[in-house]
Amino acid sequence: MDLKLDAxxxxxxxxxxxxxxxxVPSIIEDNLFLQIPSLSDFKIRNQAFPQNVKQIISNVNLNPEDYFDSQKSAQMCWKANSELLQIQKDNSNIFEAVVAMVPMNNLKETVKIIQDVSKNSEFVGIQLFTRALGRSIADDSFEVIFQEAEKLQVPIWLHPVFDESKRDNNITFSWEYELTQAMYQIVEAGYFEKYPNLKIIVHHAGAMVPFFDGRIKHTMSEQEYLDFKKFYVDTAILGNTKALELALDFYGEDHLLFGTDAPFAVMPNGATxxxxxxxxxxxxSTSTRKKIYHDNLINLLKEG
Known part of the structure; x- marks a missing residue:
């Protein structure tokens, strides 16, 4: 069977x-998802691991800039990136490559990490979140990240976080809204026009965007509509064939990547x-399915 790459x-x-x-002694109590054993216990992760699948790993939602100053955040990201690489090496039978962390309150060091990623084949990109330091990821202050990532052809993995100013956050719907809004803000900022080789992989099948194809087309400019289609998206919506077909229709067969969000949702190892x-x-078709499972990610990384 062909290898499947979980992006x-x-x-x-x-x-x-x-x-x-x-x-921060209460960090686990404050973030109960950190208690999932298979996030860090790789003996569990190896149990009943699906055949012919290898995962691209990124850090769970635990960002030093939420707790520490710029210098310490940068030090912790560099150290954590080394730890991620070691995790991959120690578990290379199930983990294929690593997405690096960046300190959002230290953009000088973030640029250095992007430069390091561009030279290090063990890294495949950087992970950003839909918000950082209380601001949209498309805030002008963060533009240098997109600029440098495009210049050095380092793909961006985009993961949702809650907007803490909202009182009704929930894990079922809020993250999908935050992803959609972040995509909207990136398009509105004109980043795909400024940085035409920018590569962004969006979690959860592009969230609300495929469903609102017509609304986007008729309420925004033609260029903005086309820019929405430049995102890459994964398949991490816990099933739902029809929704995946809708995502495929919108983004095209070259922009949909196999992704699972493992080990979340289905214990112990996720919904693979x-x-x-x-x-x-x-x-x-069989060829389109092969693109989703393997070829699209490989081609995206080759372009980078």
Whole structure:
């Protein structure tokens, strides 16, 4: 069977967690998802791991800039990136490559990390979140990240976080709204026009965008509509074949990537089986399915 590359899976570097706990003892109690054992226990992760699948790993939602000053945040990101690489090397039978962390309150060091990623084949990109330091990821202050990522052809993995100013946040719907809004803000900022080789992989099948194709087309400019189609998206919506077909219709067969969000949602190792079942039931050709499972990610990285 052909190898399947899971573009969006997560781990929790244990030393990073321990370092944060020294100053934030309640970090686990405040973020209960950190208690999922298979985020950091790779013996569990290896149990019943799906055959012919290898994961691209990125850090779970645990960002030093939320707790520490710019200097310490940068130090922790550099250290955590080394830890992520070691996790991949120690578990190379299931983990293929690493997406690097960046300190959003230290853009000088973030640029250095992007430069390091561009020279290091063990990294495949950087992870950004829909918001940072209380601001949209498309805030002018963060534009240098997109500029440098495009210049050095370092892909961006875009993951949602809650907007803490809202009182009704929930895990089912809020993150999909935040992803959609971040995509809208990136398009509105004109980043795909300024940085035409920019590569952004969006979690959760592009969230609300495929469903609102017509609304986007008729309420925004033609260029903005076309810019929405420049995102890459994964298949991490826990199944739902028809929704994946809708995402495929909107983004095209070259921009949909196999991704599972493992190990979340289905214990102990995530919804990989559910996601693969949904992909296998899509009304698509064998060649398109192969693109989703493997070729699209490889081609995206080659272009970078």
């Amino acid at each position: 969006f899976a997560h781990v929790l570097p244990q030393q990073l967690l321990n370092d944060i706990k020294k100053d 089986s559910e996601v693969m079942k949904a992909i296998d039931e899509m009304d698509i």
